[in-house]
Amino acid sequence: MVELNDYAGLVGPEVIGQLYRLAERLGPRRFVHINSTRSGGGVAEILSRAVPLLQQLGLDTSWEVIIGDQDFFEVTKAFHNALQGQKVNLSPEQLDHYREINRENAKRFTWEADFLLVHDPQPACLIEEMRPQAKHWIWRCHIDVSRPHLKVWRFLREVVSQYDASVFSMSQFSQNLPHPQYLIRPSIDPLSQKNRELTPKEIQEVLDRLGVERDKPIILQVSRFDSFKDPVGVIQAFRLVRRHTPCKLVLAGGEATDDPEGPQTLAEVMEAANGEPDIQILLLPPDAHHEINALQRAATIILQKSTREGFGLTVTEAMWKGKPVIGGAVGGIVLQLQDYNTGFLVHSPEGCAFRIRYLLHRPEMARHMGQLAREFVRQHFLITRNIRDYLTLMSLLDNPGSRVIEI
16 A cells, blocks of 8 residues: 655655645544546546545545446536537436436435535536535536536536535636635646556566557557547547658557447547558556556657547656657646647647657657656646645635635
8 A cells, every 4th residue: 555655755755744734734524525437537546546645644535436327427428528518408307317316326325524525517416415414515627618518507507506616627617606616636646556667577568468569659649438539630640640750559548437428439439540550449448557557658659639628637647757748739738738848739630740740750859858747747746736735625615714724
């Protein structure tokens, strides 16, 4: 088990000391997280690492997961798409079913909490049944809601307005809500299986097992097979690059239990690849963290060509491994990639192809960019900062109106 003090070598002992002082100031509290899946996606990854660390700090912290049927997750996937700008039509019957599943889940939870952090739209309606069971209700939105489809947002806003606070990943996502809003950027755990250092032997063993050869530079994108990650656009960019420069493309991803559209997107990707021998599509299980780590470390360039993105933890992971990253100029990716500094931002397959060629022909620049990217992550996007933000949020909610936290 990883101990909180194990991070001191990466972030400094003063940061760890600050976390203990913040937790001591809070005292013994019950802190509950609720989301819709234990595997697949950045929310589950963050919670699996953050909850044990919060427990080490003396907070009674737990993680609950709601359950639902196929119809429920189709509705919540539609919420996700609508919040990211797609026009979506949901019937009254679908919205009633969404509320009914939340009511059924509410009956499963009998604890009382000081702070309840509800992640994304899936469990948002729990507050309508469980309000007395927590002193402070917080809605955490991990989605790019900068330009939501208004009809769906109006429905969700009525629900979210019942909360005591909301948390977004960047200021551009904040909305007109009748309560305080806070910014907490996601993070990675540098000591997890997905991000720990690997030996060259460990990397090669994974590549051999997955059948990935290193005969050409590897262009990699790791993401769920989701249309907003634009895997078909990645294939288009690769084909443009490969006309002039030898390289290979690896698309590695999996499915989340709360995303029913994954199989359809994967089928579209397979069709776009069309048997191309220099394109490898790897469907990995949700716990393939070691494999993803090795693939990222073996890659020459890493992409995250999203068209909408709440944050993009795969960008953070790649930067931590010292890799040059090319990402879509959307959402939380722009917080991480600074053009010509910690990465490149692009708007189209053609722009992506241009930057891939640019870096393939400038290996020294790619190496330097990777070094800057790793340091940027160390300063801003490691899990210790996320833990500090959680503790600070709880202190602020306990002391409304306070602008100073003395530790």
